[in-house]
Amino acid sequence: MLRRFDEQRETVIKQSRDIQKAAKHAIFSLHRNAFAEADSRIASAMKVVEELEPLVRASPALRGGAFSGALEELAEAVVFRGYLVEKRLLPSSALPMAEVEEYLGGVLDFTGELNRYAILRATERDREAVQRAHDVVEAIFSAYIQFELRNGNLRKKYDALKYTLLKLENTLYELSLTEAGGMASRKAGGGGREERPEGGDM
Structure with a gap:
């Protein structure tokens, strides 16, 4: 046996x-x-x-x-x-064989992949994709607060989730700085059409 x-x-x-x-x-x-x-x-x-x-x-x-x-x-x-x-x-019904803790652990691991995905999108200046990733991770973070996670595998992953959310917030902040810098450069370069002063030819 x-x-x-x-x-x-x-x-x-x-x-x-x-x-x-x-x-x-x-x-x-x-x-x-x-x-x-x-x-x-x-x-x-x-x-x-x-x-x-x-x-x-x-x-x-x-x-x-x-x-x-x-x-x-x-x-x-x-x-x-x-x-x-x-x-x-x-x-969790998308993976019926998985028990609740296995599904929850998979979701927490997914947030790490989502952070990597968001960083790649940030290099393409895709702010919308980064914002969406941030919002999803923030929603997951809020949902997991309701669980009483004791010391263990899920607790460790939940603690890592806090840093993932912080990284995404930093990525969004850096994107906003880059966008602001780009707008300032365009203004300094005189992006608009030059106007002639009134009063005849110069």
Whole structure:
């Protein structure tokens, strides 16, 4: 019996790595706007989750560790895709196999990817995209305040969320300075048409 459990555990650990790897590749593809590739990676990860689901449901002790971590990574990828493609924060029902804490952990990890995305958009002077990212992270931060997060994985991620929000605020501030500097330069350069003084030719 114990030997069989060990064999099942090894199977779950090995295939959980495949889920995690596919999810990481999906996130990388999303940053490059390679959505078809990201969808393929997510579908691949979902397939492995479906294969492991009966095993994990039959032996709940197999869920902790590798499998739970892989589901968090997959939730992060699914939520990031939802933000970019569907323009919304997907609910936990988008990943039915994930438990509440796994989904919440994935959402918190997603905010880190959203910060990276916002920085890339800032280099393109896309203030609207940066503002939207900031607003989403701020909304997530406000929502998580309602949870009583004790010491643990979620608490650490929540603490990191505060710094992510601060980084986005700084990015917006730097963008506003850049925009203000650009406007000042245009004014100093006489962007408008020069007018002749009244009173005849000079």
